[in-house]
Amino acid sequence: xxxxxxxxxxxxxxxxxxxxxxxxxxxxxxxxxxxxxxxxxxxxxxxxxxxxxxxxxxxxxxxxxxxxxxxxxxxxxxxxxxxxxxxxxxxxxxxxxxxxxxxxxxxxxxxxxxxxxxxxxxxxxxxxxxxxxxxxxxxxxxxxxxxxxxxxxxxxxxxxxxxxxxxxxxxxxxxxxxxxxxxxxxxxxxxxxxxxxxxxxxxxxxxxxxxxxxxxxxxxxxxxxxxxxxxxxxxxxxxxxxxxxxxxxxxxxxxxxxxxxxxxxxxxxxxxxxxxxxxxxxxxxxxxxxxxxxxxxxxxxxxxxxxxxxxxxxxxxxxxxxxxxxxxxxxxxxxxxxxxxxxxxxxxxxxxxxxxxxxxxxxxxxxxxxxxxxxxxxxxxxxxxxxxxxxxxxxxxxxxxxxxxxxxxxxxxxxxxxxxxxxxxxxxxxxxxxxxxxxxxxxxxxxxxxxxxxxxxxxxxxxxxxxxxxxxxxxxxxxxxxxxxxxxxxxxxxxxxxxxxxxxxxxxxxxxxxxxxxxxxxxxxxxxxxxxxxxxxxxxxxxxxxxxxxxxxxxxxxxxxxxxxxxxxxxxxxxxxxxxxxxxxxxxxxxxxxxxxxxxxxxxxxxxxxxxxxxxxxxxxxxxxxxxxxxxxxxxxxxxxx
Numbered sequence: 001x002x003x004x005x006x007x008x009x010x011x012x013x014x015x016x017x018x019x020x021x022x023x024x025x026x027x028x029x030x031x032x033x034x035x036x037x038x039x040x041x042x043x044x045x046x047x048x049x050x051x052x053x054x055x056x057x058x059x060x061x062x063x064x065x066x067x068x069x070x071x072x073x074x075x076x077x078x079x080x081x082x083x084x085x086x087x088x089x090x091x092x093x094x095x096x097x098x099x100x101x102x103x104x105x106x107x108x109x110x111x112x113x114x115x116x117x118x119x120x121x122x123x124x125x126x127x128x129x130x131x132x133x134x135x136x137x138x139x140x141x142x143x144x145x146x147x148x149x150x151x152x153x154x155x156x157x158x159x160x161x162x163x164x165x166x167x168x169x170x171x172x173x174x175x176x177x178x179x180x181x182x183x184x185x186x187x188x189x190x191x192x193x194x195x196x197x198x199x200x201x202x203x204x205x206x207x208x209x210x211x212x213x214x215x216x217x218x219x220x221x222x223x224x225x226x227x228x229x230x231x232x233x234x235x236x237x238x239x240x241x242x243x244x245x246x247x248x249x250x251x252x253x254x255x256x257x258x259x260x261x262x263x264x265x266x267x268x269x270x271x272x273x274x275x276x277x278x279x280x281x282x283x284x285x286x287x288x289x290x291x292x293x294x295x296x297x298x299x300x301x302x303x304x305x306x307x308x309x310x311x312x313x314x315x316x317x318x319x320x321x322x323x324x325x326x327x328x329x330x331x332x333x334x335x336x337x338x339x340x341x342x343x344x345x346x347x348x349x350x351x352x353x354x355x356x357x358x359x360x361x362x363x364x365x366x367x368x369x370x371x372x373x374x375x376x377x378x379x380x381x382x383x384x385x386x387x388x389x390x391x392x393x394x395x396x397x398x399x400x401x402x403x404x405x406x407x408x409x410x411x412x413x414x415x416x417x418x419x420x421x422x423x424x425x426x427x428x429x430x431x432x433x434x435x436x437x438x439x440x441x442x443x444x445x446x447x448x449x450x451x452x453x454x455x456x457x458x459x460x461x462x463x464x465x466x467x468x469x470x471x472x473x474x475x476x477x478x479x480x481x482x483x484x485x486x487x488x489x490x491x492x493x494x495x496x497x498x499x500x501x502x503x504x505x506x507x508x509x510x511x512x513x514x515x516x517x518x519x520x521x522x523x524x525x526x527x528x529x530x531x532x533x534x535x536x537x538x539x540x541x542x543x544x545x546x547x548x549x550x551x552x553x554x555x556x557x558x559x560x561x562x563x564x565x566x567x568x569x570x571x572x573x574x575x576x577x578x579x580x581x582x583x584x585x586x587x588x589x590x591x592x593x594x595x596x597x598x599x600x601x602x603x604x605x606x607x608x609x610x611x612x613x614x615x616x617x618x619x620x621x622x623x624x625x626x627x628x629x630x631x632x633x634x635x636x637x638x639x640x641x642x
Contacts, residue, residue, distance in 0.1 A: 001219050001242050002152055002187045005127040009110050011144045017151045017251070018185075020618040022144035027054045027104060029113040031096045033061035033357070033481075034133045034531055036073050036490040038114050039080040040451050041137035045634060049085040049437070051142040054104060057081045058089040058096035062487055063352045064359050069487040072445020076490075078431065083440040084140075085433045093429035094325030094351040097121070097293040101204055102233050102327055102423075103430070107222035107240040112139055116211050116530040116554060117293050117374065123203035124229065125222030125242040130211065132532040132558040134630050143634070146620060150187045150216040154250035157194030159259025164408045167202035168295060168372065168392035171209035172264040173256050176274040180472060181524040183213030184553060190220045191244035194258040199419065200229035201297035208294045209374050212271040214527060214552055232423055263407055265370075266390035269378040270472065277395055277407045284316070286367035288400040290393055291322025291349070292356040295372035298328045299417045300393045305337035306415030307397040307408070313345035314403030320361050322349045327423050334424065346400075358382040358482030370399045377476045377528065379502050382483070448490045452540055454563050456628040457593070461544040461565065461586040463517030467504055468580050471522035475555065477503060478526070478534035489533060496537040508541060516542020518584050520575070523548075526555025535559045539629075545586065547602070547613060549575060560621050563629040565589070567600055567613040574611040582606040593622045 006015060006023055013021035028050070030038045035057055042050075057077050062070040074091060081088035093099055096113070097120035105111065107125035111118060114133040121128035131145070139145050155174060174188070188210050190203070198206075203220045210218030220226075222242040230239050247253060263277040290296070290304055301323060313319045321341060323329040329351055332338040342348065355361035356373045362382030363369040369381055369388045376388035389405065398408040408414070434440050469477075479485070479495065480502050488495035500507040511517065519538065525548035526534060535558035538546075545565040549572075559566045565586075569575045583605040592600060598617065603610050617625070627633040 001125065001189055001221060001244065002127055002217065004242070005108055005110060013149070015149055017149055019149050020146060020620065021149050022146050023110060025052055025112045025139045025145050026109040027111045028052045028136055028140055029056045029058060029096055029100055029111065029115070029118065030133070030136060031058045031061050031115050032073055032077060033486055033489055034114040035077055036448060037451060037532065038133040038137045039077065041134050041631060042084065042140050044631060045137065045141040045638065047141040050140040052140060055086040055140055056089060056100065056104060057086050058099065059091040060095045060352045061357055061359065063091045063350060064483055066483070068445060069447045072447060073490055075443050076445065076448055079440060079442045081431070082434040083437045083442055085437065087433065088431040090429040090431060092326060092351060094327070095293045095296065095353055097208065098296060098324030101200070102325060103427070106238045107226060107242050112136055112145055114530055116528065117208050119211055119215070119217045120204050120208040120293060122207040122217055122219035123200050124226050125220060125240070127217060127219065129217050130530045130554060132530055132554060132561055134532060134561045135557065138630065138634060141634070147216065148185065150185055151251045152187050152189060153252045153254060154247050155188050155190045155254045155256060156192040156247065157190060157256050157258050158192055159194050159257060160197050161258055162261065163414050164263055164394055165261045166392035166394055167198060167205040169261050169264045170256060170258060171206045172266055172274045172390070173261055174254065175209065175212055175266070175272040177254055178213040179272045180212055180270060180527055181214050183210065183215030185216070187216050188218040189244070189250070190218070191247065195220060196225070198225070199299060200225060201299050204297070205294055209271070212374055214524065216553060232420060234422070234425060263392060263395050263409070265395065265405070266376060268387045268389065269376055271375060271390060277391065277405065280405050281407055283368060283405045285370050285399055285404060286317065287361070287363045287369040288317055288319045288396050289355045289361060289369060289371040289373065290396050291324065292353065292373040293324065294374045295393050296322055296324030296328065298331055299419060301328060301332060302337055302417045303415050304393050304397045305332065305340045306417070307394065307411065308344035308346065308401070309340040311344055311401055313400045316403050317400050318347070319345060319400045320347045320349050320355065322354045323351045326351050326426065326429060330424060330426065331420065355381065357486065359486065360483060370396055370405060372396050375528065377474050380476050380481060384502070447488070449492060451536070452492055454539060454628045454632070456632070457563055457565070457589060457625050459588060459590040461589055463544060463584065464514055465520055465578060465580050465582045465584060466511055466514065466517040467500060467507060468520040468578060469522060472524045472527055473521050474528035475526060475531050475534040476528055479531060479537055492536060492540050495533060496540045499537045499541060511541035511543065516544055519543055519546045520578050521546060521548035522575070523550050525551050527552040530554045532558045532561065535562045535564060539564050560624055561630040563625060565615065565625060567615050570612045570614055577607065578604065590626060593626055596622065
């Protein structure tokens with residue numbers, strides 16, 4: 001399925017695993033945490049209007065307005081959308097992935113989003129890929145999207161879900177098999193007799209959480225269930241049948257016996273730390289959060305409302321619910337389910353990401369929070385010592401009632417939810433671009449600073465090792481989310497003060513004092529979100545190279561886009577020998593890049609030894625690094641070919 005869409009969108013390259021390809025993109029989505037930089041990059045390119053078929057700018061992350069910063073960002077995004085031909089989804093319309101699945105996602109089309117969970121749209125047979133904001137801006141400016149052709153792996157779902165087993169349990173079972181790095185360089189395609197019984201919203205839960213395995217994308221076939229989903233939103237004309245191929249075309253198969261699953265949970269602090277709920281029953285809980293782009297659909301929240309109806313949340317539990325979209329919230333209000341939730345003691349939050357990205361609802365110190373979200377990284381909730389468990393809406397609702405982690409099977413028969421034939425559609429919060437863009441003034445608040453410019457890469461990179469890290473360092477570790485730091489996304493000098501602050505509070509000051517240097521990491525460095533700040537801010541602080549055992553896909557691309565050399569260790573022994581404070585030198589960098597070699601010799605001046613690292617770069621990536629980043633590269637390209 002993915003290969004079919006890629007071939008239909010192919011501009012350059014061979015559709016062979018590992019080869020660099022360039023594809024056209026039909027749709028682009030941005031959100032406000034990454035969107036301000038996207039549009040500043042887009043403005044820097046000088047293109048008068050987005051060149052995709054559809055671009056949508058969503059407000060769903062920084063919706064907590066404790067001062068003017070977030071409101072200024074929202075105004076900037078609304079005015080840039082009006083001027084540059086972009087649809088603007090105002091705060092309150094919903095979470096970008098939820099709304100896009102309802103209103104815009106199309107089978108057979110290609111979507112690029114400045115959010116790592118963009119593959120959610122794969123639930124309708126769309127090739128949907130998360131990327132850094134600079135890549136998204138380039139596509140809006142008319143560039144194709146470049147990537148290595150992924151390996152396509154089939155995930156065979158067998159049998160029907162047992163009672164109380166949800167799509168979240170299928171997603172967690174995939175994570176248990178693949179881990180948080182097992183999907184790197186892959187697209188997951190779901191097929192088998194277990195697919196037919198899954199609704200599009202259930203498929204979306206699975207494609208959304210596929211991101212946590214490190215995949216490029218996840219996708220389901222487009223079938224009669226896809227048509228039913230599109231009809232319910234008045235979009236049946238967008239339907240295109242895309243059938244699953246025979247399983248022998250896949251490079252590998254992951255089999256999930258859906259019929260033998262039971263309710264699952266991911267324990268702290270990783271989405272792949274998965275166990276059966278019955279194994280951890282009885283753990284006392286302080287907070288339950290239901291929602292996020294993973295589990296906030298109409299059917300998810302109707303199940304929760306049915307479980308809670310006529311009952312009350314345990315007195316020691318705070319239950320908060322974040323509907324995925326205004327459409328979902330209005331449907332719950334129309335049928336009375338919203339009243340059932342409120343009567344049970346639930347607190348209803350706005351239709352936004354909210355607690356999932358640490359924007360409010362931090363648990364108490366040392367507390368336990370049970371969440372239907374997609375990530376439980378340490379400190380992401382806003383409370384560093386909180387224990388966060390990831391579960392299905394059914395497990396979350398049962399837990400809210402009993403005050404301890406609870407297997408929902410003790411509740412008896414599960415609720416049966418009928419989906420509406422037609423949802424009431426109100427697009428009043430979707431603002432179309434101006435018909436007179438030349439008259440639109442782009443308004444910038446005082447916190448919106450132009451992105452910094454960087455010089456071409458030097459031939460000699462030298463400096464000290466500023467920090468040494470272990471495996472699975474996330475973008476949350478590098479640049480934290482949350483209500484304090486997230487609003488600074490439009491101000492690189494200010495937000496750069498928080499690089500690695502959760503690990504080493506003095507890192508930024510040390511980097512400035514030492515005029516930059518090097519970062520040493522372990523496996524899967526940069527897993528998690530698409531936030532380019534995790535590369536841009538270290539570059540602003542003078543980081544010259546990241547040396548790691550391996551990199552997450554989007555973060556590696558972001559490092560290259562901002563002129564940071566991503567090097568991989570050739571030997572575990574070399575990683576072990578390095579220490580913070582050691583002085584390193586990398587000579588002949590430009591010469592090596594110009595000749596296309598993939599090996600860099602590093603000198604540890606402090607210890608007096610040298611070691612080899614590798615950097616598998618395409619010709620285009622080498623040119624981007626030599627220019628000092630993608631923005632410099634594109635400006636030169638536009639200057640030479642106006």
